[in-house]
Amino acid sequence: xxxINAPQLYLDDVVLNPEIHIVVCxxxxxxxxxxxAAAIALxxxxxxxxxxxxxxxxxxxxxxxxxxxxxxxxxxxxEGIQGSGSLDAMMLDMKRTFDEVVxxxxxxxxxxxxxxxxxxxxxxxxFAGTQEYMAMEKLGQLHxxxxxxxxxxxxxxxxxxxxxxxxxxxxxxxxxxFLDGKFIRILSAPARGAGRGIGKIAAMGFGFFTSALSKIxxxxxxxxxxxxxAAIDSTFGGFRExxxxxxxxxxxxxxxxxxxxxPEADAIREASFFVERLNSDHMPLAGLVLNRVTEVTMPExxxxxxxxxxxELAAGDAASKFTAALLELHAQRxxxxxxxxxxxxxxxxxxxxxxxxxxxxxxxxxxxxxxxxEIGTLLTA
Amino acid sequence: xxxxxxxxxxxxSGKGGAGKTTVxxxxxxxxxxxxxxxxxxxxxxxxxxxxxxxxxxxxxxxRRIAIAPGDGEVWALAVDADEALVDYLATFYNxxxxxxxxxxxxxxxxxxxxxxxxxxxxxxxxxxxxxRRKTKRADNAYDAIVIDAPPTGRIEQFLNVTxxxxxxxxxxxxxxxxxxxxxxxxxxQTAVHLVTLLEEMPVQETIDGIxxxxxxxxxxxxxxxxxxxxxxxxxxxxxKVRKGTLGIKKLSDIAVAAGIHQAPSVLAVALxxxxxxHVDRSDLEARESQRxxxxxxxxxxxxxxxxxxxxxxxxxxxxxMFEQGVx
Numbered sequence: 216x217x218x219i220n221a222p223q224l225y226l227d228d229v230v231l232n233p234e235i236h237i238v239v240c241x242x243x244x245x246x247x248x249x250x251x252a253a254a255i256a257l258x259x260x261x262x263x264x265x266x267x268x269x270x271x272x273x274x275x276x277x278x279x280x281x282x283x284x285x286x287x288x289x290x291x292x293x294e295g296i297q298g299s300g301s302l303d304a305m306m307l308d309m310k311r312t313f314d315e316v317v318x319x320x321x322x323x324x325x326x327x328x329x330x331x332x333x334x335x336x337x338x339x340x341x342f343a344g345t346q347e348y349m350a351m352e353k354l355g356q357l358h359x360x361x362x363x364x365x366x367x368x369x370x371x372x373x374x375x376x377x378x379x380x381x382x383x384x385x386x387x388x389x390x391x392x393f394l395d396g397k398f399i400r401i402l403s404a405p406a407r408g409a410g411r412g413i414g415k416i417a418a419m420g421f422g423f424f425t426s427a428l429s430k431i432x433x434x435x436x437x438x439x440x441x442x443x444x445a446a447i448d449s450t451f452g453g454f455r456e457x458x459x460x461x462x463x464x465x466x467x468x469x470x471x472x473x474x475x476x477x478p479e480a481d482a483i484r485e486a487s488f489f490v491e492r493l494n495s496d497h498m499p500l501a502g503l504v505l506n507r508v509t510e511v512t513m514p515e516x517x518x519x520x521x522x523x524x525x526x527e528l529a530a531g532d533a534a535s536k537f538t539a540a541l542l543e544l545h546a547q548r549x550x551x552x553x554x555x556x557x558x559x560x561x562x563x564x565x566x567x568x569x570x571x572x573x574x575x576x577x578x579x580x581x582x583x584x585x586x587x588x589e590i591g592t593l594l595t596a
Numbered sequence: 597x598x599x600x601x602x603x604x605x606x607x608x609s610g611k612g613g614a615g616k617t618t619v620x621x622x623x624x625x626x627x628x629x630x631x632x633x634x635x636x637x638x639x640x641x642x643x644x645x646x647x648x649x650x651x652x653x654x655x656x657x658x659r660r661i662a663i664a665p666g667d668g669e670v671w672a673l674a675v676d677a678d679e680a681l682v683d684y685l686a687t688f689y690n691x692x693x694x695x696x697x698x699x700x701x702x703x704x705x706x707x708x709x710x711x712x713x714x715x716x717x718x719x720x721x722x723x724x725x726x727x728r729r730k731t732k733r734a735d736n737a738y739d740a741i742v743i744d745a746p747p748t749g750r751i752e753q754f755l756n757v758t759x760x761x762x763x764x765x766x767x768x769x770x771x772x773x774x775x776x777x778x779x780x781x782x783x784x785q786t787a788v789h790l791v792t793l794l795e796e797m798p799v800q801e802t803i804d805g806i807x808x809x810x811x812x813x814x815x816x817x818x819x820x821x822x823x824x825x826x827x828x829x830x831x832x833x834x835x836k837v838r839k840g841t842l843g844i845k846k847l848s849d850i851a852v853a854a855g856i857h858q859a860p861s862v863l864a865v866a867l868x869x870x871x872x873x874h875v876d877r878s879d880l881e882a883r884e885s886q887r888x889x890x891x892x893x894x895x896x897x898x899x900x901x902x903x904x905x906x907x908x909x910x911x912x913x914x915x916x917m918f919e920q921g922v923x
Contacts, residue, residue: 243612244611245611245614245798246613272749274797274800275800276796393706399706427685427698428707432707432714432770433766433767433768433771434768435766435767435768436768477613482613512865512869513863516863520856524854524856525854527855528850528854534843534847534850535850535854537833537836537842537847538854541851541867541870543828544828544829544867544870544874545866545867545870547825547902578873578876578877578880579880580796
């Protein structure tokens with residue numbers, strides 16, 4: 216239960232609800248996003264659901280706990296699930312996913328041409344946003360498979376640790392419009408029969424544009440881009456459509472977003488920002504998970520009271536000194552909890568009505584399924 | 597003693613949430629001590645420096661943002677890849693106004709998107725250009741430049757610009773520019789520091805990051821261990837907690853006698869719980885600290901500032917660096 220003046224978020228109502236088919240876990244880096252995704256996926260599976268969890272960049276021990284330390288871009292069954300449900304887990308391989316999109320939309324010869332293109336190789340491994348785009352692409356694929364063969368009834372997805380947690384919402388459209396845009400058309404124009412679709416830019420000096428670009432990048436790059444665009448032309452429309460379809464899937468009433476934060480300034484700021492964006496995009500938000508909250512076992516003993524007593528005892532014998540140290544520990548803990556509460560209130564006062572659940576800070580990172588189970592219990596308490 | 601007088605460029609990276617920006621700012625502050633002049637540079641468009649120093653968002657322009665102890669000056673610059681490209685075109689190709697026209701068309705955004713390595717080369721290139729002012733003994737040179745860099749997961753790629761660019765352009769001007777940048781970043785003029793917390797995941801990321809930097813032959817500087825708590829219990833007391841021989845009943849009675857309004861039995865349970873949590877955490881920190889020691893790098897510990905970070909706490913952290921011999 217939370218003690219921060221916000222309605223309680225009951226995660227069981229989300230992940231055990233048969234009407235919910237996709238859960239997206241998001242938040243800034245380092246707040247326990249991947250662990251939360253894995254924990255709720257496990258919980259749902261052990262309550263009878265057929266779950267697939269898509270993680271982006273899990274910590275090694277979490278990956279080991281799920282048995283997915285080898286990246287092969289395919290969901291694998293997690294061993295040791297209790298009950299009638301099932302849990303499959305996978306780690307995203309963004310390059311492999313991109314390659315599959317290309318292979319799925321071109322004949323083998325043309326696909327090979329694209330895969331060998333230096334520009335494609337750069338785009339598929341380091342384009343800012345490729346990871347986000349491919350995460351959403353993979354989500355779309357898993358969802359389609361679930362619809363087709365019923366292998367899963369719930370997909371839990373973790374979002375990439377990008378500069379902004381929102382990138383995954385924008386990346387598909389951005390990559391789509393980039394590949395579809397006017398400049399790339401110009402670059403590919405020689406290979407496509409010049410002139411088409413240039414319009415306004417041509418007036419400003421098509422030659423100037425390409426010569427500036429080749430000055431910056433070198434002409435080889437432009438040739439590679441031109442060849443890439445010409446080769447991938449047939450799948451162009453596909454990129455846009457797929458991006459639109461994924462976006463629609465995220466807005467669907469069978470989808471639910473969980474925002475994850477820690478009670479710290481940056482994480483709370485990001486969480487607020489994210490909630491606002493989800494609202495303005497009409498994305499279905501379940502609520503906020505506030506991780507790593509300091510628990511105070513004895514709030515009636517205030518910080519001031521503990522410190523005053525500690526001061527009095529500090530000059531005494533060994534037992535008094537020990538007592539003083541324990542009271543200082545208590546005072547430290549109370550002030551930490553108070554500070555966290557202030558951060559939490561920044562969120563709740565800006566977003567009244569958003570459901571919140573809190574999870575106490577754990578001493579250790581998760582090493583095995585039991586650890587994940589424990590977090591699942593704490594999340595839904 | 598960590599003598600960085602020969603280091604012109606400090607690159608501060610670390611796990612998200614470990615306090616990279618704070619440490620970079622405090623380092624810039626510490627290195628500006630006694631009449632020196634440092635520049636704190638931001639490259640990710642987050643305006644984290646402005647937030648930290650509580651000023652308006654920084655433009656693409658060097659600005660003085662704080663005074664360091666002993667009349668030093670800390671300057672700041674938020675570098676933006678698009679602006680840096682216009683800058684680059686103006687400097688190297690006399691494309692001044694044409695560069696702005698390209699920018700209006702969105703062509704520059706397009707070019708940096710087309711070649712992701714280009715973005716990083718431009719950002720690091722700007723830092724290297726500022727470093728070279730010092731070599732040229734220019735009037736506006738800085739004694740040191742500190743970059744608030746991308747997090748550990750992306751730092752090797754961010755700095756290893758030649759490999760990024762050569763995947764794309766094997767010859768040409770941007771390739772040459774990248775080689776110039778590498779001449780600064782790959783040299784002893786540069787030090788890459790990682791900020792970590794004494795927790796499992798950040799430490800693991802630090803270990804992996806150091807291995808990557810070493811493999812790429814990038815110059816590794818120091819590890820900054822951030823948010824270190826005071827040791828409230830000594831070794832003897834911790835042993836008693838572990839063994840359960842602290843005599844909690846007696847200690848609770850003492851606390852009640854000293855004015856704590858609580859039933860001794862309730863107090864005993866709570867204090868014991870808190871003591872155990874503290875010892876568990878200390879043990880974990882000791883283990884992680886051991887793993888950092890094994891990296892055999894200079895380490896600098898920075899205290900936890902529990903009231904939250906503001907300008908005042910930057911001076912505190914800069915002093916902590918100074919006390920540990922960072923010059």
